[in-house]
Amino acid sequence: MGASTAIVGDFSVSDLLREAAERAITIEHRVLAGTSIETPAMSGMLKADEVQPGLLMSGYDITYLKDSGLAIEIEPSLLCTVLLDGSSEPLLLDGLSSVAHKPGRIEVLGFGSRQAGERVWFTGQRARAFGITVKPDFLDRFASSVDNDSLSCLREFLRPGFRRVTLPHLARAVEIANEVLDHPYEGNLARLYHESQTLRFLLEIAIALHEQERVGRKIGRLQYERAHNAREILDRRLADPPKALDLAREVGVNLTTLQSNFKLAFGTTIFGYVRVQRLKMGRILMSEHGLRVAEAGRHVGFSNPAAFTAAYRKHFGHPPTADQVRGQQRRH
Template sequence: MPSSASSTAAALSVADVLKQAAQPVLNASTHEQEEAWPERTIISGQLLSREVQAGLYVNMHDVLYLGDCAFDARKERSLSCGLLLAGEVAPIGIRGYDPVIQTRGRPFLFGLGQATQCDRLWRAGTRSRGAGVTLNPDFLERFGADVAEDGLALLHQYLQPGSRSTVLPSSRALTQIAARLLDHPYRGPLASLFLESSALQFVLEIAFLLRDEDRLVRQLGRWHLGRVTEAREMLDARLADPPSSLELARQVGVNLTTLQENFKTAYGLTLFAYVRVERLKLARELILDQGLGIAEAGYRVGFGSPAAFTAAYRRQFGHPPSAERGATLN
């Protein structure tokens, strides 16, 4: 039976936080820390870590830090993958290496090839919401042997001697997995099954992102891939009112022809087609997840009339929006 450490009470003490942090990531004893810290409320919210398979932990948090909290412990050889959905997260200090800094909305990987002393300082008033997984070497070796996926081989590189971290392009799939992990309603055996399945999906999606990034770095070069990624994130942030192609090229620092060619290579779509497809995907989420009517969802993503929205939706998904479960016209 997988082990777990979780706390969903409205308030957590320093000792609670240390126990949570030590189990999946740092594998450290909290005895000395508990003596050093009083039993006082330090966090409001929920903090959970659970071993869903041997060597695979799923981690989730949605918290407000009520006071400063410092943590210093020995982190074992492992790979952590996470996604910050909202708020901020403190950098991870790594003795002998540069600190690891997360970017909101961007998946990050952090690997240590040997046990290393790490520290972290959370400041009072900081809010943070995110989810991810931690992989120990035995899990990665066992899982990699069962799944034929080039990206898994790239994950192994993060367990080589030293410290290595990467920030990957934003991923709608990972964002949805992380949000579902934080908001799932399940209890008991069904919750365990859901957490295990979601953790494995998270690992595979990270592997896909690594594989794609490796391919595109070979094709475009890391600098040009960075510009394309920046352009895509700017479009994602302004789907309803996107910048012009020329403005986009100017903001990311490349000429328009280069941006258009590299964007098509990276994502298989022109700039215009990418915006149209992402608008329709967002509209589908609004209909299915938020219960918006067809006309309202179309308006939200920039369509001037329900008829134009329905026609575009049918071309993209093969059926009209009215065919979605629970969809209504108004």
């Protein structure tokens, strides 16, 4: 494996230049404010690791201390990045549209040839983000099997030209990204953890791309995105979800089309999805927050404890009291 980095505290642009040089990444400082690159430009935490040959991860939670920017030369590669919190200026790509980052949405960027770009930041701006870089040689090692599994979707991003996909919200991938930034490990244990989590993050993306392609062939890319938009609305408003007709209007399709496409995309009805997510939320309330069964059921929309218990047992295979007990034991 290659170089590994963990920086906590204040650091300068020159620190970034040195770390990039170790990874054969070409970046050049562009001064937007008349200060030295040796003075602190940002404060917070940065992690970076080449977890396998051709597979790199990086993550940071940074507050910028002055206006500045970096010019970047991107080698042929696949980049998968997610802004977890805060704000980030768009990635400016020479001759191409800029790439703006929406919090919680993974951007998959494929560079089939060398590409110049620039990223700037401004004083007081904070960004928490995670990303991986996949180089062609990493996927080449799987050449004998890659055409027959989900990884084939990744190879498409390394063809000549530029390709970009903004994935729907992937809760598990976002959770993995946050876990990488927050873990307490050091040394070899940290590197092993980085490797396992980076591979899991990549797998989540590969599966999502494969599923998007599969369902997209059936209902079309636009309808697939609308189904995902509907699910994101439901996730944000789970405690008081919109009626199906209102949801259809909000995403711009008729109710019948939304119901059909939602089931094709997610294998369940709108009602079934909301019900399962509420049960999962109830489980968290009991197992992690120590709520009693009736209280947890009420919080997730079940006014009748018996109905909550029956639905819970049917979905999880055991009564909610088992998770209630675990939650109470954890708190004591």
